[in-house]
Ligand code: C2E
């Protein structure tokens with residue numbers, strides 16, 4: 001009857017609300033928990049970098065991307081997708097990012113000093129870091145302190161972070177370019193970007209996001225976006241790196257359409273510093 005139905009609807013509504021509130025509350029608690037633990041992560045040596053190699057058309061390694069890992073003694077591995085956004089909102093990304101930059105430069109310099117053929121090392125930079133007045137000095141400091149030549153450092157920046165304030169971004173990117181550092185637009189196609197601005201930025205690489213590579217064999221829209229990106233990049237004089245390449249078929253499609261470099265589990269997962277050196281050194285010797 002109608003009364004019972006009404007009663008059910010109301011109680012269901014109330015339950016939903018309570019459910020929703022409890023969920024929100026849990027999320028907020030979790031965020032605070034991560035935030036609190038992250039404050040100690042650097043000091044307690046819980047952060048580490050792993051390196052994922054990138055390969056050119058001839059299967060030669062062209063570079064590595066440095067990716068941050070957080071190993072909490074109790075909670076175990078915490079994914080960057082969970083803690084990087086919190087680090088950005090709280091501003092902790094600045095201190096963490098400085099550590100990442102210096103560590104990545106030092107590791108590559110150390111590998112080269114240990115006999116590796118010099119490679120580019122790419123570091124992810126968040127919008128918050130890029131906006132800082134002293135960002136260029138921080139980069140220059142990491143290069144000076146590590147002794148890594150500027151030409152071997154690449155900064156990965158997302159479209160959204162440069163589009164926040166394109167005028168200012170051009171200024172910063174041009175300074176970095178003059179220092180000799182190279183620049184990549186990361187996750188290309190997933191954010192808001194203006195092609196008119198893109199051509200003004202002193203960029204070296206466009207990185208095709210993994211989401212367009214995943215179904216490239218079957219999804220014709222993803223394929224059109226990936227191939228379109230390659231064509232666009234080449235006409236602007238930029239090189240293209242595809243990320244998330246997991247299968248031979250994906251590789252074949254991308255390469256036969258001119259994709260310059262690839263990165264993904266097909267070639268290698270991200271590796272610890274020692275494992276990355278061993279892997280890359282072994283390839284050098286084969287070549
Ligand atoms: P990203 O920069 O787009 O990095 C690529 C992500 O794809 C990495 O995830 C990598 O492990 C993953 N990946 C690479 N190849 C494959 C593949 O073949 N299959 C699959 N399924 N995944 C693949 P990860 O390491 O979890 O990093 C996630 C994101 O966190 C990064 O995306 C980047 O935006 C951010 N991040 C990581 N390290 C840093 C950092 O030091 N600073 C900043 N600001 N952000 C970082």
Ligand code: MG
Nearest residue numbers: 065124156186
């Ligand atoms: Mg990246």
Ligand code: MG
Nearest residue numbers: 186187207243
């Ligand atoms: Mg990416």
Ligand code: MG
Nearest residue numbers: 187209210243
């Ligand atoms: Mg991505």
